[in-house]
Structures are given as structure tokens and as C-alpha cells.
Amino acid sequence: MGKLTATKIRALSEAGRHSDGDGLFLEMNGKASGRWFLRVQSGGRRRDIGLGSLKSVSLADAREAASIIRKKIAQGIDPVAERKQERLVIPSFREAAKSVHEEHKEGWKNGKHQQQWLTTLETYAFPSLGDLPVDEIEGPAIRDVLAPMWLSKPETARRVRQRIAAVLDWSCAKGFRATEAPMRSISKGLPRQPKKDGHFAAMAYVDVPGFVAELRTRVSVGRIALEVLILTAARSGEVRGATWSEFDLDKQLWTVPAERMKMGRTHAVPLSTAAIDALSRAEQFRVGASDLVFPGQNVKRPMSDMTLLKILRDMDLGVTVHGFRSAFRDWVAERTNYPGEVAEAALAHTVANKVEAAYRRTDYLDKRRLLMQDWGLFCGGEGGAGAGEKS
Structure with missing residues (x-):
């Protein structure tokens, strides 16, 4: 039997704590004003669990609530954690994915990745997982999303798997x-x-x-962009996102800002005579509303990477746009006397050896000027005349 009664509680007028027994307390703030709480031992420490105000919770209700909590603790259930979970509004997979994208996109330097991360989930995961609460998504449902494309689109499937995992791991971290x-x-x-x-x-x-000679037989913004990509040994995104303000044609230099580079470091690209000639032909596509060198259909946005790939496909060539960087690296190794580190600097690759990277302070710009000029001559069918070419 408890120590408190309804009559005793009505008579209380001073602030203070009053025990009903077995950990149940009424803490008075003044006459007819107070709150109920239960003092328990849970997880090896003492905790006070609020049960509500005196105005809204009667003595009988407080005792019943205290009894339920004691039983849960005896069963190994944490009542505080359970309450927090009940108060959480569990988002759907679609809502969680959008939150993850919003939180992380500024940390992704690749603009293409920023856009594709969510688009991939919208296409492949949202139709079946989008409306499900994240706490209800288990392995079989994820497997069913991946299975239809696991062999037919292996790279896409792996990306979808990684992005689904990122959303669910974020959901776990958020509780x-x-x-x-x-x-x-x-x-x-x-x-x-x-x-x-x-x-x-x-x-x-x-x-x-x-x-390159075949490229030059027709004029289009896509063909010129692909030619510049080859002549500079640059990545597709670096070329497609290039702006006129990045180029100093008098100094024959293209400076790609850190935020557009894969490794997050500013990269200076020496421009050969052939590259400058290609850029001069790109001038005809310049529009006042955009600073982009190679605008897409919307002149304020870069051209799609599919524009460059389509040129190769239309020529029935089984190669990728990125593969021209490999062709450049093979040419340096097999046809020139330039050191490998100069070629790696031209490709904006990082130094794998951490000790060597710590002491290297040069980007070989002067040597790369000669290298890119020789590459431009080779691409134009004039190979063999460059200072760095093997005799």
C-alpha cells in the first residue's frame, strides 16, 4: 500500500518531495502544483523518469505507470530509450535519401557525382523502397532491387547498393x-x-x-571539346566544365580550380599550339549568357558527358572518352624520353609514395610545356620533331 492518498495530496501546500514508496515520488512546487517521477536503477545507474504533472496524472495513474516501467526494467527493456524511439518520426527511404544527399553533396567535389547520386536512387530504388520507413527495410527487399540488374548492369548495381547502404547507415546513426x-x-x-x-x-x-584528323572534318562544339580533351590529357568533367575565365591564352595556360579537380588541388595545364587552335575554333560557340567554353543545350550548363561518348559511338569505336588519357600515357612511355613523373603530373595524378610526395615541391610545369607541345604535334600527325621524342 502506498504512503500517499488523494486527501494527503490535496492538503500539501509547500514545495518539496513526497514519497509514495518503491521509488515513486511527487515533487510539489506549491499548492496543487507538482509532478510525478519514478526513481529506478537501470543500466547500473540511478535514473529519474518523469510520469507527468499532478494536474493531468492522478495518484492511481502514477502508480499504474510506475508499475509498468518497473516490469519493463525487470525484462531488460530501457523505458527511456523506448520513449525516445516512440517520439521519433521515422522517415521513409525517399525522405532519408534526400536528407543524406543534402548533407553530403557539398563534400563531393565532382558535380556529376552530386547529381547522379540521388538520380540513381530515384530510378532504381525509389519505385520499391521509396515509401517504406527506413526501419522496415531488410535484406530481402534490398536484394530484390539489385537482382534484376546485378549481371546486366554490374557497375550501376554496385553504385545503387553502396548508396542504399549509405542511406540506411545514416538512418542507424540518427536513431x-x-x-x-x-x-x-x-x-x-x-x-x-x-x-x-x-x-x-x-x-x-x-x-x-x-x-583527331577525322574529328576536324566536321565542326561541332562536342567535337572541339573532345579534341581539347585529347590535346590536354584532361578528364571529361574538367573539360566540359571549363570556363573562359580559366584560360590565359597569352601565357598558354589553363588553370583548373581545386573544386573541379578529382584530387581537390588546383591544376595548371600548359596549352600546346594545337590546343590553342582548337580553343580558337570554340570561340564561335561562345554566348554572352554563359562563361562556359563548351555549353550544353542549356547554355548555362555544361554539355553532357554523353555528348562526347556519342561521338565515339557514332564512329563505331569501342573506346571510352577517359581512355585517351591512357593513350597519352602510353605514348609518353613508348615514344618519348620524358620521365614518368612528368607524365603523371600532366595527368594530375597524386604521388603514391607518401614520403616522396612530402618532399616534392614542383609540378614540372616547364617540362610539361615541352611535353604537351610534343603531344600536340604528334596528335596533328607531326610526331618525331619534338624535343622529347625518341629518335
């Missing part, structure tokens, strides 16, 4: 679900994907001059 994504078990439930050699399909460097 919306009890566990991270069960990706290990999902992988076990999918067939083994065929292995690839990991290299981009590249054109043989000996075929590049003929390809």
Missing part, C-alpha cells in the same frame, strides 16, 4: 533504425559478377592522329 544496412548478407544472396580488368577501353596511341 531511425536499430542496425546498419545488412550488405554482407545481401552480397551472399546475389550471383558472382564477372571480373573486369579494371581499365578503361583506350584507343592505341598510334591511332590518335588519324582520329
Whole structure:
């Protein structure tokens, strides 16, 4: 039997704590004003759990609530954690994905990645997972999203898997679900994907001059962009996002800002005579509403990477745009006397050896000027005359 009664409570007029027994207390703030709380031992420490105000919770209700909490503690249930979970509004997978994208996109330097991250989920995951609360998504549902494309679109499937995992791991960290994504078990439930050699399909460097000559037989913004990409050995995104303000044609230099570089460091690209000639032909596509060198259909946005790939496909060539960087690297190794580190600097690759990277202070700009001039001559069918070419 408790120590308090309804009559005793009505008679209380001073502030203070009054025990009903077995950890149940009424804390008075003044006459007819107070709150109920239960003092318990949970997880090896003392905790006070609020049960509500005296105005809204009667003595009988407080005793019943205290009894329920004691039973839960005896069963190993944390009543405080349970309350917090009940108060949480569990988002749908779609809502969580948009939150993850919004929180992380500024940390992704690649603009293409920023856009594709959410688009990929919208296309492949949202139709079946989009409306499900994140705490209800388990392995079988994720596997069913991946299975139809696991062998037919292996690279896309792996990206979707990674992005679903990122959303569910974020949800776990926010307290919306009890566990991270069960990706290990999902992988076990999918067939083994065929292995690839990991290299981009590249054109043989000996075929590049003929390809460049073919490019120049017709004039389009896409063809000129692809020519500049080849002549500068740059990545697709660096070329497509290039602005006229990045170029100093008098100094024959293109400075790509850090935020547009894969490694997050500013990269200076020496421009050969051939590259400057290609840029002069790009001037005809310049519009006042945009500073982009190679605008897309919307002149305020860069051209799509598919524009460059379509040129190669229309010529029935089984190579990738990125593969021209490999062709450049092969040419340097096989046809020139330039050191490998100069070629790696031209490709804006980082130094793998951390000790060497710590002491290297040069970007070989002067040597790269000669290298890119020789590459431009080679691409134009004039190979053999450069200072760095092997005799």
C-alpha cells in the first residue's frame, strides 16, 4: 500500500518531495502544483523518469505507470530509450535519401557525382523502397532491387547498393533504425559478377592522329571539346566544365580550380599550339549568357558527358572518352624520353609514395610545356620533331 492518498495530496501546500514508496515520488512546487517521477536503477545507474504533472496524472495513474516501467526494467527493456524511439518520426527511404544527399553533396567535389547520386536512387530504388520507413527495410527487399540488374548492369548495381547502404547507415546513426544496412548478407544472396580488368577501353596511341584528323572534318562544339580533351590529357568533367575565365591564352595556360579537380588541388595545364587552335575554333560557340567554353543545350550548363561518348559511338569505336588519357600515357612511355613523373603530373595524378610526395615541391610545369607541345604535334600527325621524342 502506498504512503500517499488523494486527501494527503490535496492538503500539501509547500514545495518539496513526497514519497509514495518503491521509488515513486511527487515533487510539489506549491499548492496543487507538482509532478510525478519514478526513481529506478537501470543500466547500473540511478535514473529519474518523469510520469507527468499532478494536474493531468492522478495518484492511481502514477502508480499504474510506475508499475509498468518497473516490469519493463525487470525484462531488460530501457523505458527511456523506448520513449525516445516512440517520439521519433521515422522517415521513409525517399525522405532519408534526400536528407543524406543534402548533407553530403557539398563534400563531393565532382558535380556529376552530386547529381547522379540521388538520380540513381530515384530510378532504381525509389519505385520499391521509396515509401517504406527506413526501419522496415531488410535484406530481402534490398536484394530484390539489385537482382534484376546485378549481371546486366554490374557497375550501376554496385553504385545503387553502396548508396542504399549509405542511406540506411545514416538512418542507424540518427536513431531511425536499430542496425546498419545488412550488405554482407545481401552480397551472399546475389550471383558472382564477372571480373573486369579494371581499365578503361583506350584507343592505341598510334591511332590518335588519324582520329583527331577525322574529328576536324566536321565542326561541332562536342567535337572541339573532345579534341581539347585529347590535346590536354584532361578528364571529361574538367573539360566540359571549363570556363573562359580559366584560360590565359597569352601565357598558354589553363588553370583548373581545386573544386573541379578529382584530387581537390588546383591544376595548371600548359596549352600546346594545337590546343590553342582548337580553343580558337570554340570561340564561335561562345554566348554572352554563359562563361562556359563548351555549353550544353542549356547554355548555362555544361554539355553532357554523353555528348562526347556519342561521338565515339557514332564512329563505331569501342573506346571510352577517359581512355585517351591512357593513350597519352602510353605514348609518353613508348615514344618519348620524358620521365614518368612528368607524365603523371600532366595527368594530375597524386604521388603514391607518401614520403616522396612530402618532399616534392614542383609540378614540372616547364617540362610539361615541352611535353604537351610534343603531344600536340604528334596528335596533328607531326610526331618525331619534338624535343622529347625518341629518335
